[in-house]
Amino acid sequence: MSHGVVGAILMGGQSRRFGSDKALAVAAGISMGKRVVVAMRRAGIDPVVASGGTAGAELGLVTVPDKTPGAGPLAALASILSWANTGGVVVTPCDLPLLKASDIETIIEAWRANPDVVACATVGGKPSPMLACWPAAAARRLQIAVDEGRSRYYDGLDILGWNGVEVDPASVSDADDPTTLTELLAQATTTESMPDATEA
Numbered sequence: 001m002s003h004g005v006v007g008a009i010l011m012g013g014q015s016r017r018f019g020s021d022k023a024l025a026v027a028a029g030i031s032m033g034k035r036v037v038v039a040m041r042r043a044g045i046d047p048v049v050a051s052g053g054t055a056g057a058e059l060g061l062v063t064v065p066d067k068t069p070g071a072g073p074l075a076a077l078a079s080i081l082s083w084a085n086t087g088g089v090v091v092t093p094c095d096l097p098l099l100k101a102s103d104i105e106t107i108i109e110a111w112r113a114n115p116d117v118v119a120c121a122t123v124g125g126k127p128s129p130m131l132a133c134w135p136a137a138a139a140r141r142l143q144i145a146v147d148e149g150r151s152r153y154y155d156g157l158d159i160l161g162w163n164g165v166e167v168d169p170a171s172v173s174d175a176d177d178p179t180t181l182t183e184l185l186a187q188a189t190t191t192e193s194m195p196d197a198t199e200a
Helices: 032-042 073-084 101-113 136-147 153-160 178-187
Strands: 005-010 048-051 088-093 118-123 126-135 162-166
Touching (some): 005 032, 005 073, 005 101, 032 088, 073 136, 126 153, 126 162
Parallel strands (some): 118 162
């Protein structure tokens, strides 16, 4: 197995609570999707692609289609891993406005140390699979689980096994609605998660 790592940003959700496409929602002058792209690129990931949805094109990303749309996040994950084919895939949703490159780097290091299982972010020891590096070789195993009706990231962790990597809670704090996004940006205390105009 190659130890190369690519990045995929989930953009196929319906954003019912947010009221508009979360990937394109502007957060302090920069869209949430672009913030995640910048964090991944700062961590040295290339390429970075979008998973599902239509916002990827507006952000200059190739979009990997979901083979079984509407079947849940595990289905989208299986499609991404199948596309990657080899190596590891760092997968995050588009609504993590304070995602830190340093946490992504730590996740990648943990995956490289044990590439047969998932390197999953934890907060207080509890898994937070919104930020994880998944082995692409597991695509078929996860697709079988999807075909059997399983749909959650946690199902994927159970099937593949995982190593926990403690991260800053801000990195995995998702903005499900505009109010939460405003609150998260107000809490930002470092420039690491605040891309500048040249990166955006």
